[in-house]
Amino acid sequence: MTRPILRTAFCDRVGVEYPVVLAGMGPVAGTGAPVATAELAAAVSNAGGLGVIGGVAYPPDLLRAEIRKLRALTDKPFGVDLLLSPNFLIPRGSSPPASMPRAGELPKAHVEAIARIAKALDIELVPAPPETTERRDWLEPGQSWAGAQIEALLEERVPVFASGLGTPRIFAEALRANGITILSLVGTVRAARQVAADGADYVVAQGTEAGGHTGKIGTLALVQQVIEAVAPTPVVAAGGIASGRALAGMLALGADAAWCGTAFLVAEEANQPALQTRRILDASAEDTIVTRLYSGKTMRNISNPLIEAWEREGLQALPMGTQALLIRDLQYSIERAGRHELLMNAAGQASGLLTKRRPAAEILAEMVAEASHLLDGLGERVRVG
Numbered sequence: 001m002t003r004p005i006l007r008t009a010f011c012d013r014v015g016v017e018y019p020v021v022l023a024g025m026g027p028v029a030g031t032g033a034p035v036a037t038a039e040l041a042a043a044v045s046n047a048g049g050l051g052v053i054g055g056v057a058y059p060p061d062l063l064r065a066e067i068r069k070l071r072a073l074t075d076k077p078f079g080v081d082l083l084l085s086p087n088f089l090i091p092r093g094s095s096p097p098a099s100m101p102r103a104g105e106l107p108k109a110h111v112e113a114i115a116r117i118a119k120a121l122d123i124e125l126v127p128a129p130p131e132t133t134e135r136r137d138w139l140e141p142g143q144s145w146a147g148a149q150i151e152a153l154l155e156e157r158v159p160v161f162a163s164g165l166g167t168p169r170i171f172a173e174a175l176r177a178n179g180i181t182i183l184s185l186v187g188t189v190r191a192a193r194q195v196a197a198d199g200a201d202y203v204v205a206q207g208t209e210a211g212g213h214t215g216k217i218g219t220l221a222l223v224q225q226v227i228e229a230v231a232p233t234p235v236v237a238a239g240g241i242a243s244g245r246a247l248a249g250m251l252a253l254g255a256d257a258a259w260c261g262t263a264f265l266v267a268e269e270a271n272q273p274a275l276q277t278r279r280i281l282d283a284s285a286e287d288t289i290v291t292r293l294y295s296g297k298t299m300r301n302i303s304n305p306l307i308e309a310w311e312r313e314g315l316q317a318l319p320m321g322t323q324a325l326l327i328r329d330l331q332y333s334i335e336r337a338g339r340h341e342l343l344m345n346a347a348g349q350a351s352g353l354l355t356k357r358r359p360a361a362e363i364l365a366e367m368v369a370e371a372s373h374l375l376d377g378l379g380e381r382v383r384v385g
């Protein structure tokens with residue numbers, strides 16, 4: 001069978017066959033490694049899309065190792081995704097802002113709520129062992145976590161950098177000087193204008209349907225408004241795109257490519273515990289919930305009794321970084337008790353579409369073939385003139 005043709009300017013700019021990007025999905029609960037590892041990214045790149053590693057939790061040495069592993073698995077273009085939120089930009093040697101308390105300073109009401117939740121869920125709350133190496137110890141004075149990661153990306157000359165949160169402003173000049181294409185995720189029109197002004201080559205407009213961190217505006221409403229707001233900067237659509245129909249729809253709307261996470265969560269190459277994959281395959285579109293429980297920012301997950309208990313407490317979540325500290329002992333205790341059904345299971349509303357685990361190449365090929373077929377046959381269904 002001949003390969004379908006589905007090309008946009010994104011394909012020419014980035015050097016890929018198809019305008020489909022694997023979302024750079026970060027760490028799986030209970031492990032330090034991302035969902036989107038070198039294996040998954042290579043599978044997508046080799047199939048003609050753009051594979052992106054979810055690099056946020058990797059210190060530079062591991063990030064370099066993952067990039068080199070990916071290069072050994074593919075000679076095609078690829079990307080690396082990082083988060084540029086304030087907690088990853090604090091320079092070593094300066095103290096975190098007062099809005100980010102440390103473990104001993106966590107608000108009493110929050111600590112008590114976590115104890116109550118653990119009791120209600122029959123989890124024995126035990127302290128997590130201290131981290132073996134202080135995550136920031138190896139940083140140079142003045143260097144931030146994200147800054148050190150970006151240096152690794154520059155040295156490795158990765159083809160594409162994607163910023164999942166925040167703005168690429170402080171790194172844009174260096175990235176561009178090294179020929180690295182910058183994608184920047186946003187969930188609002190205001191943020192879209194900001195990142196376009198700050199040097200993003202592509203604005204990734206991510207609607208609320210998305211798995212993981214997400215905003216409040218639906219993909220359909222957001223993508224068209226972002227396209228108008230940032231023109232002539234091109235836009236990539238994200239959130240709920242897990243079929244050829246959705247891909248064709250977004251290209252027709254004016255997006256240059258689609259950034260897909262949930263669709264690839266059920267790929268055989270995705271680094272995800274079997275239980276999480278099972279729950280996504282079993283889920284209907286209504287089974288996800290947006291919560292600040294896991295990171296302090298709004299994140300879409302397959303719901304579970306822990307999220308429901310947290311939401312019932314009605315507390316305001318702590319800032320990103322601090323919220324993770326708040327639930328650290330609870331997460332550890334959950335893992336220790338083998339209650340994996342309570343762990344983070346980030347996934348989008350498109351989960352309702354997914355029914356089987358299969359190779360990433362097959363997922364991509366089906367999306368592309370369907371989109372190409374639909375767009376090609378549109379004239380038969382829709383008469384224009």
Ligand SMILES: Cc1cc2nc3c(=O)[nH]c(=O)nc-3n(C[C@H](O)[C@H](O)[C@H](O)COP(=O)(O)O)c2cc1C
Pocket residue numbers: 023024025026027035054055056081082083163164165185206209210211212213238239240241259260261262263265345346347348349350
């Ligand atoms: C398990 C999971 C982990 C994610 N981790 C990250 C991340 O580390 N960085 C990031 O920019 N986006 C992350 N996201 C969001 C995705 O990049 C993407 O925007 C989203 O999955 C797109 O919507 P969809 O899931 O409906 O395809 C994650 C999403 C999921 C489902």
